[in-house]
Amino acid sequence: MSNVLVIAEHLDGQLNPSTGRAISAAAALKADAIDVLVLAEAPDAIAAEAANYAGVRKVLTVARAENAHPLAAVLAPQVARAAEGYSHVFAPSTTFGKDLMPRVAALLGVGQVSDIMAVEGSHRFQRPIYAGNAIVDVEAPADATVVATVRTASWPVAGTADSAAPVEPLALDVELPSHTRFVGLEQAGGDRPDLQGARVVVSGGRALASEDNFKLIYDLADALGAAVGASRAAVDAGYCPNDMQVGQTGKIIAPDLYFAIGISGAIQHLTGIKDAGTIVAINKDPDAPIFEIADYGLVGDLFKIVPELEAAVR
Amino acid sequence: MKILVGYKRVVDYNVRIQVKPDGSGVVTDGVKLSPNPFDDIALEEALRLREKGVADEVVIVGIGPANLGPHLRNGLAMGANRAIHVVSEDAVPPLAAARVLLKLVEKEQPGLVIVGKQAIDDDNNQTGQMLAALWDRPQATFASKLEIAGDKATVVREVDAGLETIEVDLPAVVTTDLRLNEPRFIKLPDIMKAKSKPIDSMELADLGVEGGAPIRATSYAAPPKRSRGTMVENVGELVDALKQKGLL
Ligand SMILES: Cc1cc2nc3c(=O)[nH]c(=O)nc-3n(C[C@H](O)[C@H](O)[C@H](O)COP(=O)(O)OP(=O)(O)OC[C@H]3O[C@@H](n4cnc5c(N)ncnc54)[C@H](O)[C@@H]3O)c2cc1C
Ligand SMILES: Nc1ncnc2c1ncn2[C@@H]1O[C@H](COP(=O)(O)O)[C@@H](O)[C@H]1O
Numbered sequence: 001m002s003n004v005l006v007i008a009e010h011l012d013g014q015l016n017p018s019t020g021r022a023i024s025a026a027a028a029l030k031a032d033a034i035d036v037l038v039l040a041e042a043p044d045a046i047a048a049e050a051a052n053y054a055g056v057r058k059v060l061t062v063a064r065a066e067n068a069h070p071l072a073a074v075l076a077p078q079v080a081r082a083a084e085g086y087s088h089v090f091a092p093s094t095t096f097g098k099d100l101m102p103r104v105a106a107l108l109g110v111g112q113v114s115d116i117m118a119v120e121g122s123h124r125f126q127r128p129i130y131a132g133n134a135i136v137d138v139e140a141p142a143d144a145t146v147v148a149t150v151r152t153a154s155w156p157v158a159g160t161a162d163s164a165a166p167v168e169p170l171a172l173d174v175e176l177p178s179h180t181r182f183v184g185l186e187q188a189g190g191d192r193p194d195l196q197g198a199r200v201v202v203s204g205g206r207a208l209a210s211e212d213n214f215k216l217i218y219d220l221a222d223a224l225g226a227a228v229g230a231s232r233a234a235v236d237a238g239y240c241p242n243d244m245q246v247g248q249t250g251k252i253i254a255p256d257l258y259f260a261i262g263i264s265g266a267i268q269h270l271t272g273i274k275d276a277g278t279i280v281a282i283n284k285d286p287d288a289p290i291f292e293i294a295d296y297g298l299v300g301d302l303f304k305i306v307p308e309l310e311a312a313v314r
Numbered sequence: 315m316k317i318l319v320g321y322k323r324v325v326d327y328n329v330r331i332q333v334k335p336d337g338s339g340v341v342t343d344g345v346k347l348s349p350n351p352f353d354d355i356a357l358e359e360a361l362r363l364r365e366k367g368v369a370d371e372v373v374i375v376g377i378g379p380a381n382l383g384p385h386l387r388n389g390l391a392m393g394a395n396r397a398i399h400v401v402s403e404d405a406v407p408p409l410a411a412a413r414v415l416l417k418l419v420e421k422e423q424p425g426l427v428i429v430g431k432q433a434i435d436d437d438n439n440q441t442g443q444m445l446a447a448l449w450d451r452p453q454a455t456f457a458s459k460l461e462i463a464g465d466k467a468t469v470v471r472e473v474d475a476g477l478e479t480i481e482v483d484l485p486a487v488v489t490t491d492l493r494l495n496e497p498r499f500i501k502l503p504d505i506m507k508a509k510s511k512p513i514d515s516m517e518l519a520d521l522g523v524e525g526g527a528p529i530r531a532t533s534y535a536a537p538p539k540r541s542r543g544t545m546v547e548n549v550g551e552l553v554d555a556l557k558q559k560g561l562l
Binding site: 124135137242277309 | 340472
């Protein structure tokens with residue numbers, strides 16, 4: 001008997017589709033029921049979106065002014081209380097879920113399974129370790145709540161339900177701390193597709209050598225309708241914002257088509273693209289490790305190749 | 315103010331990890347071990363706060379086997395005032411590590427605890443958040459900037475949507491992201507000086523914390539391998555190939 005509570009991630013009144021990926025992982029448990037919990041200041045529109053995912057029994061909402069921003073210290077006691085009666089509590093392994101769920105687990109006095117990539121039984125899961133260079137099978141105790149984050153690149157977004165699940169407000173009598181306060185969020189993203197959900201991603205590395213040159217990557221991405229990613233080296237050097245970093249400590253993505261441009265292929269970067277459909281590498285060094293895993297490799301100077309490619313796909 | 319820093323020893327990030335043929339674990343015998351990169355960043359941040367006069371003492375904590383000495387000496391050489399070694403031959407999962415850190419927090423009364431956002435062996439990304447929960451204090455995870463003024467800290471966090479800024483009351487737990495700082499290199503004279511710095515050693519059981527892993531690893535496997543594909547000669551060939559696969 002598995003009853004799963006999935007914690008919804010949202011921003012600016014919109015549900016993040018990674019929630020739908022966590023629902024897919026919950027469905028893989030052959031769960032008896034999957035409920036979604038929306039903690040927000042104004043949860044109704046978000047809940048209505050969540051109610052449309054296939055497999056959802058009901059959506060629970062907690063409307064509180066304190067829930068306007070995703071502060072783990074504020075959300076965790078509510079999730080821990082709402083978890084009563086559920087066998088599993090899942091959230092996507094995004095920075096939202098990674099921040100929140102260990103705090104929930106500790107409040108419940110249980111361990112956490114991070115980054116579920118496969119479900120092998122109600123309490124048996126596969127997860128990556130060592131930057132994805134090994135996969136471990138883990139077994140959580142059957143007599144305790146399973147608190148877990150779901151590796152989004154391993155799961156599709158759940159389908160659409162024939163009819164929407166009911167939405168119910170949930171009254172939680174929990175005191176919330178005031179020791180943690182939201183100050184602001186600086187969002188880099190423009191009109192380009194979201195990196196974590198995009199079908200095509202174009203990433204640039206240290207070889208771009210400047211913020212100005214990184215425009216080459218944006219232009220190619222726009223010609224392809226693609227999202228833009230980057231290596232850590234490119235982010236560290238300030239060529240592009242931090243939310244573009246792909247890899248072990250950045251975003252783990254699974255686009256159908258990935259372009260690695262002027263990226264050497266360090267294991268920490270490759271971890272982020274293991275599940276990509278087709279990988280194209282453009283690098284001037286024929287011995288660059290990225291070619292070991294690329295489906296198509298092109299050796300040459302990116303400053304010549306990228307504009308040609310852009311012209312060819314426009 | 316005293317700062318407690320999590321300082322874990324892990325397989326060096328450059329090592330190519332091999333899974334043992336019988337699936338019982340990964341090969342760690344004879345491989346290079348190093349401080350967790352995020353913990354070097356944590357220690358560096360603590361040292362900078364001490365150099366600014368915000369903190370007066372930096373204490374590193376390592377939970378691990380009896381032979382952890384040289385690793386802790388490394389942190390002392392970097393500049394920590396002293397080290398606490400909690401001896402455990404078995405690997406300590408995040409919840410147990412958080413319980414250990416809570417015991418030490420109760421004893422040491424730090425104004426700030428800085429740990430890495432994740433240990434790059436198990437990639438769990440849990441311990442700091444768990445400690446903050448057990449301690450009932452704020453957490454500021456994935457920090458790329460930390461400023462302390464009086465009894466408050468302002469922290470810029472690297473989140474999927476961009477950069478989030480939060481303010482927390484101290485004491486609090488901060489977990490480090492890669493861009494918080496660049497750790498200093500250790501100089502030879504510092505290694506000599508570190509020899510006389512104290513390492514306080516205790517058993518896991520002395521702290522009343524149970525080891526063991528409630529979440530059990532049952533078997534290990536190598537990930538599916540991607541293999542080398544085709545080299546194309548020019549942009550035209552590349553575009554044709556992608557078109558043929560229906561990708562363009
Ligand atoms: C704990 C830890 C976590 C990390 N996490 C991440 C992570 O999440 N993501 C990540 O990406 N990295 C991560 N790294 C860093 C990683 O180890 C590499 O340092 C980084 O990925 C290198 O970035 P790069 O490939 O852009 O740069 P480089 O390795 O310097 O490669 C640049 C490449 O560009 C090529 N090149 C140069 N000029 C040209 C040209 N004109 N035309 C074509 N090609 C050219 C070169 O041949 C070279 O292959 C992490 C490291 C650590 C220690
Ligand atoms: N055995 C340990 N010894 C010292 N610090 C630890 C230990 N385990 C975890 N930590 C700290 O907690 C951080 C996050 O670890 P984890 O939750 O395992 O990814 C690490 O970067 C360390 O700062």
